[in-house]
Amino acid sequence: MPYDEALERFEPVLGLETHVELGTASKMFCGCPTAFGAAPNTQVCPVCLALPGSLPTANAAAIESTIRIGLALNCSIAEWCRFARKNYFYPDMPKNYQISQYDEPLCFDGYLDVEVDGKTVRIEIERVHLEEDTGKSTHMGGATGRIHGADYSIVDYNRAGIPLVEIVTKPIPGTDRLAPEVARAYATELREVMRALGVSDVRMEEGSMRCDVNVSLMPRGSSEWGTRTETKNVNSLRSVERAVRSEIERQAAILADGGRIIQETRHFHEDTGSTTSGRSKEEAQDYRYFPEPDLVPIAPDPAWVASLKAALPELPRVRRKRLQQEWGVSDLDMEAMHNADAIDLVEATVAAGAPPADARKWWMGELARRANEAGVPLSALQITPDQIARVCAMVAGGALNDKLARQVLEGVLNGEGSPDEVVSARGLQIVNDEGELSAIIDQVLADNADAAEKVRGGKIAAVGALVGGVMKASRGKADAGRARELILQKLGVSE
Amino acid sequence: MSAITRDEVAHLARLSRLALADEELDHFAAQLDVIIGAVARVAEVAADDIPPSSHALPLTNVYRPDEARPGLTPEQALSGAPAVEDDRFRVPRILGEEA
Numbered sequence: 203m204p205y206d207e208a209l210e211r212f213e214p215v216l217g218l219e220t221h222v223e224l225g226t227a228s229k230m231f232c233g234c235p236t237a238f239g240a241a242p243n244t245q246v247c248p249v250c251l252a253l254p255g256s257l258p259t260a261n262a263a264a265i266e267s268t269i270r271i272g273l274a275l276n277c278s279i280a281e282w283c284r285f286a287r288k289n290y291f292y293p294d295m296p297k298n299y300q301i302s303q304y305d306e307p308l309c310f311d312g313y314l315d316v317e318v319d320g321k322t323v324r325i326e327i328e329r330v331h332l333e334e335d336t337g338k339s340t341h342m343g344g345a346t347g348r349i350h351g352a353d354y355s356i357v358d359y360n361r362a363g364i365p366l367v368e369i370v371t372k373p374i375p376g377t378d379r380l381a382p383e384v385a386r387a388y389a390t391e392l393r394e395v396m397r398a399l400g401v402s403d404v405r406m407e408e409g410s411m412r413c414d415v416n417v418s419l420m421p422r423g424s425s426e427w428g429t430r431t432e433t434k435n436v437n438s439l440r441s442v443e444r445a446v447r448s449e450i451e452r453q454a455a456i457l458a459d460g461g462r463i464i465q466e467t468r469h470f471h472e473d474t475g476s477t478t479s480g481r482s483k484e485e486a487q488d489y490r491y492f493p494e495p496d497l498v499p500i501a502p503d504p505a506w507v508a509s510l511k512a513a514l515p516e517l518p519r520v521r522r523k524r525l526q527q528e529w530g531v532s533d534l535d536m537e538a539m540h541n542a543d544a545i546d547l548v549e550a551t552v553a554a555g556a557p558p559a560d561a562r563k564w565w566m567g568e569l570a571r572r573a574n575e576a577g578v579p580l581s582a583l584q585i586t587p588d589q590i591a592r593v594c595a596m597v598a599g600g601a602l603n604d605k606l607a608r609q610v611l612e613g614v615l616n617g618e619g620s621p622d623e624v625v626s627a628r629g630l631q632i633v634n635d636e637g638e639l640s641a642i643i644d645q646v647l648a649d650n651a652d653a654a655e656k657v658r659g660g661k662i663a664a665v666g667a668l669v670g671g672v673m674k675a676s677r678g679k680a681d682a683g684r685a686r687e688l689i690l691q692k693l694g695v696s697e
Numbered sequence: 698m699s700a701i702t703r704d705e706v707a708h709l710a711r712l713s714r715l716a717l718a719d720e721e722l723d724h725f726a727a728q729l730d731v732i733i734g735a736v737a738r739v740a741e742v743a744a745d746d747i748p749p750s751s752h753a754l755p756l757t758n759v760y761r762p763d764e765a766r767p768g769l770t771p772e773q774a775l776s777g778a779p780a781v782e783d784d785r786f787r788v789p790r791i792l793g794e795e796a
Contacts, residue, residue, distance in 0.1 A: 251774060262760035
């Protein structure tokens, strides 16, 4: 069902579960290294392979990072809590269980505010808990490389045991038609919080941040929530938005037909932007959670927690408010820069000496257009904030106008060198030589005698065509204002 | 009186991926009953002044510093595996589970 129609008939309720791999040097319960992309089974030991007799010991840095995440998300920190065993039969964990947390999460009852469409939306956080990541299975044989039809699987346990933080929101009603944007804004904000804390590299394409998206629909006017589905491992911010939209459309079509939504796990497909059914969700009790007997309880010292809270860095939203104030831009302009991932770039450009308005103009204008054309993020453009600041300085100093500046940017993006090198290689300076400019004007006046006569006769508006002629003859390098003055002077006309 | 039913044994067997014959369900139901009975005796002595506990040790906050150290070589890690391919553990196909 088309999105607009779906929203006329139903209201969505969202929920998001996000997994973040912590950037610790060693694993959660053993000393194995955690580098991404290492050769298979080179970062394993008796503990993470579950060899008999091995015992886990919790990583102090992972506990600290999880508490800092909880504090940054305005959570309460448990005074006492335990790890729990989540039992399941699957070869991605050699123990046949995952060490996780169940009814005693380390952090709980927080919130994260995000901006969508100029409004602040408060996302309530249910819990933040600590667990261990699983190994990576590759399914072999069969036509598709997917599990159905596979002949067997091969497993690499390098990832098994890397500390993994799970952040779960409370159900989010009331987002209405902005549900996809709210989901994306939340994932974006969460990623920035993690970066500000320095606890994870949060690279969605490498799986160090993964989102599971829960969606349910209820008919307009109803207050009873519908059955939800959980779309797993959505691995880009854009996909978070698309997965919510696609699930709303799919569920609305089923409900409008009188059908029922099955509570299940679904898989998102990047290529089609749609979801397909996975396994039916097992009941929580099937995991037979129980307190982990091999690890003692966590009881963070309140004074230590208070000191972690006091030492939190400036959080992204606070930083944006500060920069917005310093730069003097509107809420919507700031949101646009945020959505374009331009804030760091503009800030660095301003730090390199450019006025904020100019820095924003180039990044959100010409450079955003070029990034969009190339289908890459702004940060992937082959140009630095220092170079933009240099171009801004040349415009401010009168050596370039905006049109020439665009050509300089094009040259830099083409790999022709620094802005100064492009200016001299392409000969892009404004013509400041009065003699040269005067000669060009004389030629233009001679070639456009009619227009010159009109101006001489008092029709000053006709001077525009003559200035245009000068700009054309100079290939855009003349100073248009100075050219106008000289033309009027030569024609003996004053304004 | 049997505290645990045949159906519950069958459910546990499925979660554990154990194939039990019909007569084994009765056999294990009786055995599990004995175990549950033994545990129930502990509950009888638990009074209000004894808090529930999951550990014998009165310890909290036992951690290790975040320092990486070498583990096993792939050869050592895979030496006990029934089947190996591409330096990975080769396992039978898994049906009815997620990818």
